[in-house]
Structure formats: structure tokens, C-alpha cells
Amino acid sequence: MKKIFITLVSMLITLHSFGQESFWSLTYQMSVPTGDTKNITDKMSFRGIGLEGRWFVDNNVTIGGAALWNVFYEKQDKITTELENITLTGTHYNYINALPFFVNTAYYFNEGSYVRPYAAMNAGVIYTLYRKDIGLYRIDEEAWKFGVAPEIGVLIETYGGANFTVNFRYNYGLETDNSDPLSYIGINVGVVWLY
Secondary structure: OHHHHHHHHHHHHHHHOOOOOEEEEEEEEEEEEOHHHHHOOOOOEOEEEEEEEEEEOOOOEEEEEEEEEEEEEEEEEEEEEEEOOEEEEEEEEEEEEEEEEEEEEEEEOOOOOOEEEEEEEEEEEEEEEEEEEEOOEEEEEEEEEEEEEEEEEEEEOOOOOOEEEEEEEEEEEOOEOOEOOEEEEEEEEEEEEEO
């Protein structure tokens, strides 16, 4: 974790030193589970936040990085779970904490316009904590997954200096030896600071 953090910070400092136009965004993230993730929690999540920085390497292309956090939760009544030599029946509280750390590149359309649609690709790692609470029992499972996330969105600049972004991101974390793949669609809205 420490190596990943140091690498991301070093990359962001290096990118910032290019002196090109850049922006930071803070987004509120809603998420819809898909695929195997729906087996753990099938409910849309309204718990998420993201911080992202991007630098223009020319008028249409950016490179950057992102740190995101999405939390899923679902309560299930009268479910039975079998663990090694134990069978547990009761109310299940299922949680997923997903923390993607991505680098990304994006292509922005409509150069010179105040409304700039874009397409992006994110890649990196996703730290995932699965938790199931059943009565007095808690089952935790952690995994680091390689992740990718194609993204489409729009950057909206205004005359008053208030800038916004809206984007849709399909997050996918690969299967590991001890956990299923993680997949969900992120619906993200936020504020943008241009430099």
C-alpha cells in the first residue's frame, strides 16, 4: 500500500511539473452493482467519493490519477451460510468497501467549448474489503485486484468560474485466488477546479 501511494504521489508531482493546464475534481459517486458483485449486494449504493487530478498534454488529451471510495450495503433476512464446520442462519448484513487507485488518460472533444464530452480509460488496483455480519459472527475478506474502468463523461465550464463534471465509469476488478471479480457502474457528479 505504501509503495502504491508513493508511486502515485511521485507521478502526480511529475505531471504537475509539466506546467500544462490541469484540473482537480471532487465527485459524489453512486454505484450500481453488476455481475458477481450482485451476489453479495444487489442494491444501488449512494455512498461514494472520489478525488482526481488530470493534466492536459495537448489541447485534447489528459493524463492523470484518481483515488476513489465506494461502499455497498445490503441487509438480507433469514439467510443460511455454511462455513467449514458451522451453519449460520439469520439476518445477514453484507458490505463491500472498494477503493480504486487508478491512472488514466482521456480524450476531450469540442476544443474551445465550455461543454467538453470525453472518453477515458482508467487502470490500476482496487483494494476490496468484503464483510458479512451474522449475529455475533463477522466474516472479513480482503483482496487487491488489478482493475480497469472505461469512462465517458462531460466537463462543463461556466463563465462564473464554477465548473462541473458528470461521468459514467464501469469499474471491473479481476478475480483473485480468494475472491470473485468485482464489477459496478459508477454514476459520478462533482465540482472541478481548473488551473
